[in-house]
Amino acid sequence: xxxxxxxxxxxxxxxxPAFAQDAPAQPEQPQVRPAAAQPEVGSDWPFYGGSEGAQRxxxxxxxxxxxxxxxxxxxxxxxxxxxxxGARYSPETTPLKxxxxxxxxxxxxxxxxxxxxxxxxxxxxxPGVAAQAIPHAAACRGVSTYTEPSLPDGAQCKxxxxxxxxxxxxxxxxxxTGQPCADFGDxxxxxxxxxxxxxxxxxxxxxxPPTIVRGIVVTxxxxxxxxxRDAPSGVIxxxxxxxxxxxxxxxxxxxxxxxxxxxxxxxxxGTSNSWTAGVGDEQLGYVYVPLxxxxxxxxxxGRIDAMxxxxxxxxxxxxxxxxxxxxxxxxxxxxxxxxxxxxPTLLDYPNAQGDNVPAIMxxxxxxxxxxxxxxxxxxxxxxxxxxxxxxxSVEPEWxxxxxxxxLWHTLRKEPKQxxxxxxxxxxxxxxxxxxxxxxxxxxxxxxxxxxxxWIMYPSxxxxxxxxxxxxxxxxxxxxxxxxxxxNYDQLIPREEADEMGVKPxxxxxxxxxxxxxxxxxxxxxxxxxxxxxxxxxxxxxNAGWRNWGTGVPCAAPPYGGIxxxxxxxxxxxxxxxxxxxxxxxPFGIKSHIPFTIGLPNNGGSVTTAGGLTFIGAAxxxxxxxxxxxxxxxLWQDVLPNGGQANPISYEVDGEQYVLIGASGHSFMETxxxxxxxxxxxxx
Amino acid sequence: xxxxxxxxxxxxxxxxxxxxxxxxxxxxHNYKSIMTFISNNATTPSGPTGRGWRFAAFALAIVxxxxxxxxxxxxxxxxxxxxxxYYALAGLGLIVTAxxxxxxxxxxxxxxxxxxxLTVIWAFWEVGFDWWGQVPRLVAPTVVLVLILIVLPAxxxxxxxx
Numbered sequence: 001x002x003x004x005x006x007x008x009x010x011x012x013x014x015x016x017p018a019f020a021q022d023a024p025a026q027p028e029q030p031q032v033r034p035a036a037a038q039p040e041v042g043s044d045w046p047f048y049g050g051s052e053g054a055q056r057x058x059x060x061x062x063x064x065x066x067x068x069x070x071x072x073x074x075x076x077x078x079x080x081x082x083x084x085x086g087a088r089y090s091p092e093t094t095p096l097k098x099x100x101x102x103x104x105x106x107x108x109x110x111x112x113x114x115x116x117x118x119x120x121x122x123x124x125x126x127p128g129v130a131a132q133a134i135p136h137a138a139a140c141r142g143v144s145t146y147t148e149p150s151l152p153d154g155a156q157c158k159x160x161x162x163x164x165x166x167x168x169x170x171x172x173x174x175x176x177t178g179q180p181c182a183d184f185g186d187x188x189x190x191x192x193x194x195x196x197x198x199x200x201x202x203x204x205x206x207x208x209p210p211t212i213v214r215g216i217v218v219t220x221x222x223x224x225x226x227x228x229r230d231a232p233s234g235v236i237x238x239x240x241x242x243x244x245x246x247x248x249x250x251x252x253x254x255x256x257x258x259x260x261x262x263x264x265x266x267x268x269x270g271t272s273n274s275w276t277a278g279v280g281d282e283q284l285g286y287v288y289v290p291l292x293x294x295x296x297x298x299x300x301x302g303r304i305d306a307m308x309x310x311x312x313x314x315x316x317x318x319x320x321x322x323x324x325x326x327x328x329x330x331x332x333x334x335x336x337x338x339x340x341x342x343x344p345t346l347l348d349y350p351n352a353q354g355d356n357v358p359a360i361m362x363x364x365x366x367x368x369x370x371x372x373x374x375x376x377x378x379x380x381x382x383x384x385x386x387x388x389x390x391x392x393s394v395e396p397e398w399x400x401x402x403x404x405x406x407l408w409h410t411l412r413k414e415p416k417q418x419x420x421x422x423x424x425x426x427x428x429x430x431x432x433x434x435x436x437x438x439x440x441x442x443x444x445x446x447x448x449x450x451x452x453x454w455i456m457y458p459s460x461x462x463x464x465x466x467x468x469x470x471x472x473x474x475x476x477x478x479x480x481x482x483x484x485x486x487n488y489d490q491l492i493p494r495e496e497a498d499e500m501g502v503k504p505x506x507x508x509x510x511x512x513x514x515x516x517x518x519x520x521x522x523x524x525x526x527x528x529x530x531x532x533x534x535x536x537x538x539x540x541x542n543a544g545w546r547n548w549g550t551g552v553p554c555a556a557p558p559y560g561g562i563x564x565x566x567x568x569x570x571x572x573x574x575x576x577x578x579x580x581x582x583x584x585x586p587f588g589i590k591s592h593i594p595f596t597i598g599l600p601n602n603g604g605s606v607t608t609a610g611g612l613t614f615i616g617a618a619x620x621x622x623x624x625x626x627x628x629x630x631x632x633x634l635w636q637d638v639l640p641n642g643g644q645a646n647p648i649s650y651e652v653d654g655e656q657y658v659l660i661g662a663s664g665h666s667f668m669e670t671x672x673x674x675x676x677x678x679x680x681x682x683x
Numbered sequence: 684x685x686x687x688x689x690x691x692x693x694x695x696x697x698x699x700x701x702x703x704x705x706x707x708x709x710x711x712h713n714y715k716s717i718m719t720f721i722s723n724n725a726t727t728p729s730g731p732t733g734r735g736w737r738f739a740a741f742a743l744a745i746v747x748x749x750x751x752x753x754x755x756x757x758x759x760x761x762x763x764x765x766x767x768x769y770y771a772l773a774g775l776g777l778i779v780t781a782x783x784x785x786x787x788x789x790x791x792x793x794x795x796x797x798x799x800x801l802t803v804i805w806a807f808w809e810v811g812f813d814w815w816g817q818v819p820r821l822v823a824p825t826v827v828l829v830l831i832l833i834v835l836p837a838x839x840x841x842x843x844x845x
Contacts, residue, residue, distance in 0.1 A: 418767060419767075422818075422819055424822070425822075429819035430758060433761055433770070
């Protein structure tokens with residue numbers, strides 16, 4: 001691949017498109033609130049990402065590299081939300097800590113409050129999500145809270161907990177009692193299927209916490225990938241946090257839908273959705289929404305212009321109007337499922353004149369890290385352009401000629417070579433070398449092909465995925481865990497796919513029992529096929545490029561790492577493989593080898609003022625404390641199941657706690673459980 | 684990864700071969716029988732023409748052919764695709780070694796030592812001290828070397844035949 005780094009900062013600056021501002025008259029427009037003071041991270045963990053800016057940094061410093069060896073479990077809390085046989089769970093739970101309580105949602109959206117020091121349950125509220133609503137897997141990454149200044153102290157739902165559910169509802173309950181907020185929507189629930197179209201359980205599901213800015217609850221949803229171009233819309237909607245009334249909708253396919261589609265119509269189908277957490281700036285009144293790829297990931301011909309404009313973009317929306325202010329497209333005309341999955345982070349960062357300005361950091365699945373002035377979208381770190389290869393593409397005329405790339409920092413490694421192929425013996429290694437030579441591969445921008453498989457590296461798991469990065473604003477470091485493994489994919493001609501019996505989610509599934517709801521079986525995991533119904537091609541995705549027969553990855557380790565990056569220069573300070581081989585081996589045999597290998601990981605880190613980064617994420621089911629200065633693992637504990645969740649840190653009665661959801665992850669194959677584990681220092 | 688792992692991985696590989704060959708037996712049992720086999724060899728060497736040794740050498744020859752044939756076949760295909768020549772050549776080396784083993788010739792050891800030595804040189808040329816990268820390159824060939832050393836009592840020098 002030819003890298004032609006050209007400083008093209010100006011080129012990538014994109015002002016918001018001139019959308020028609022003549023919105024229809026809006027009767028009973030809910031009040032637009034002024035900026036309110038936001039809770040601080042410290043004793044509490046008031047936002048999914050810790051602070052309002054989602055830095056995943058705790059200013060607590062009781063636990064240090066010197067005493068971390070004395071950590072012990074404070075409590076293990078089971079959510080009691082466990083999968084029925086055959087159901088797939090990936091809870092990914094990250095609680096908030098407010099006052100003395102931890103509030104969280106379980107995999108199937110049970111809202112729970114527990115005592116933050118003892119793990120004793122205060123209350124729970126089960127919104128009753130049906131198993132059929134589970135998409136790839138049941139997940140609820142987090143909840144958000146909102147305190148309404150105009151309500152009297154002690155009023156019901158003065159402070160409310162709000163979540164989005166797998167069956168596409170917003171649920172609001174009182175922080176103190178768990179009782180549904182009577183003033184919010186229909187007795188504490190708002191139906192997000194409104195305006196989406198035909199209701200297919202599991203196709204449209206919320207798994208991320210909503211972003212609440214100036215009293216507006218902003219949410220997108222996960223739309224199950226690769227079913228049909230005619231898929232639920234990726235519309236982003238803002239609801240009044242008290243009444244649950246729709247304030248605005250941003251449908252990038254049709255700006256006229258800003259107050260909802262006309263009777264009998266839907267929001268534009270198949271547009272890019274935002275399944276991950278956004279971030280908000282209360283002062284500016286902006287919400288930053290990371291968008292994914294349109295509904296058909298691996299084939300682009302026929303996408304409408306608005307999709308080509310906004311897909312895979314970070315979009316700054318004015319939360320008072322729902323109108324875009326600026327956006328940055330991280331992948332043009334994506335055909336790789338490089339959704340923006342990482343929650344962006346707000347920070348102060350120097351501009352060209354050396355003045356600290358309000359900034360936003362965006363890590364991507366390709367591994368690139370970008371920083372922008374969050375008021376204007378002006379890049380604060382250099383951005384280049386690379387030519388994108390088109391050989392063997394099924395749609396070379398449609399593909400973008402060039403792609404943006406961060407010249408400041410990327411987590412992406414060098415392209416794979418034949419000698420990077422792996423196995424346990426020369427025979428399986430040779431099989432992988434044959435597959436390597438047999439495939440189409442011209443670096444990370446190799447387009448999908450049908451004649452042969454193509455290598456997609458980094459894979460759709462990143463680079464950086466939904467765990468995102470943590471930032472140490474004092475030591476001036478970014479701590480980024482990342483995946484480092486390829487996928488081995490191939491387009492399948494429609495006729496062949498139909499013969500294989502590949503069916504989209506909305507088709508009747510004859511042989512599936514009640515125990516195999518939508519989302520089980522095909523769709524994710526090792527070798528899976530996405531139907532891309534009514535397109536010329538379906539697609540076969542071998543996630544992690546597992547070898548035939550053995551299941552051993554074809555690429556040599558490491559498969560994931562964690563890295564500290566100098567926030568001022570973008571240079572790597574340290575970089576270590578993340579995870580040991582204890583749970584890995586050929587034919588699914590656990591080797592119990594305690595050596596570091598570097599594993600696939602999902603979930604992020606928390607970095608503390610005490611000088612430690614805490615992270616689970618890797619598929620060895622260990623929770624570890626890492627010296628933020630050196631990358632050395634100083635402490636670890638074996639979790640009950642995989643820690644594929646973002647850990648947090650908080651304080652109760654002068655004691656610092658660290659907590660992680662250790663409930664496993666179906667796609668990462670790390671068990672299925674319901675445990676939330678908290679640690680503090682031995683007394 | 685370090686030399687310790689090379690040992691651990693060799694043991695694991697021995698387990699795997701055991702599992703494949705005799706699935707009904709437990710891994711621990713296999714391991715035990717390998718160890719007994721080695722210690723018997725050390726303490727009570729039977730005659731070079733002992734039936735057991737001849738059988739062991741022949742069995743090992745069959746195993747090497749079973750590994751060698753796919754290496755030659757797949758390796759030639761890999762060469763055609765523009766890839767590494769190592770696998771076809773290593774497969775040939777294994778088959779030649781197997782033939783000599785079956786004929787109970789000491790030559791089997793010398794031939795395999797050349798194959799193994801070239802393998803080590805090639806492996807370090809490809810991935811250096813990346814120990815995880817060395818797992819597929821060095822572990823199995825080294826296990827084979829150990830197995831050949833174990834059946835040495837079955838092998839004869841050429842002059843011993845006449």
